[in-house]
Amino acid sequence: MSTSLTKRLALGAAVVLIATLAACKGEAPAPGGPAKGPGGVPQFPPYQMRAEQPVGNRLVGGRDPQAVFEHQCGYCHLPGGMGTNLLTKQRIMAGQPPETGILANRTDLTADYVKAVVRNGKNAMPPQTRVDMTDAELDAVAGWLARKR
Numbered sequence: 001m002s003t004s005l006t007k008r009l010a011l012g013a014a015v016v017l018i019a020t021l022a023a024c025k026g027e028a029p030a031p032g033g034p035a036k037g038p039g040g041v042p043q044f045p046p047y048q049m050r051a052e053q054p055v056g057n058r059l060v061g062g063r064d065p066q067a068v069f070e071h072q073c074g075y076c077h078l079p080g081g082m083g084t085n086l087l088t089k090q091r092i093m094a095g096q097p098p099e100t101g102i103l104a105n106r107t108d109l110t111a112d113y114v115k116a117v118v119r120n121g122k123n124a125m126p127p128q129t130r131v132d133m134t135d136a137e138l139d140a141v142a143g144w145l146a147r148k149r
């Protein structure tokens with residue numbers, strides 16, 4: 001094979017390769033794969049940041065229970081939290097509407113059940129001590145979660 005023919009073949013191969021790469025650019029990601037953001041960085045599913053601690057004395061009642069819930073439980077139980085993700089799957093498997101994966105949407109929770117889960121934990125949920133969640137905070141949050149029953 002002459003040198004010039006080899007060079008021409010190599011050039012031809014390079015042109016085909018560049019054309020193929022150009023055609024691939026902008027293609028949708030493989031089904032199920034993460035979407036790519038700027039620079040090809042994978043975009044992860046939404047996650048939940050921890051809400052701010054509401055002001056007031058943690059040892060006495062009277063603070064806004066929804067704000068306490070969002071601070072203390074929300075990073076797992078608001079949309080995007082791991083508690084919401086796991087409970088949504090459980091609820092769907094139990095034939096319940098997916099939005100009941102959000103604890104605040106539940107109409108079946110009793111205050112006693114919420115307190116028992118919080119103090120003892122449940123499967124993937126770690127128990128919350130009285131340092132994490134004081135008794136006054138838990139009373140308020142458990143009552144708030146049971147309000148729709």
Ligand code: HEC
Binds near residue numbers: 075077086087114122
């Ligand atoms: C570290 C994450 C995390 C935190 C913080 C957390 N939870 Fe959970 N929670 C979970 C997960 C995960 C589950 C689902 C457990 C399972 O079945 O695997 C769950 C389940 C529950 C359930 C049971 C629901 C059912 O259908 O049985 C209740 C009630 C609950 N959490 C209340 C709370 C409250 C109230 C707080 C705040 C004091 C809280 N959780 C804080 C992760 C968390």
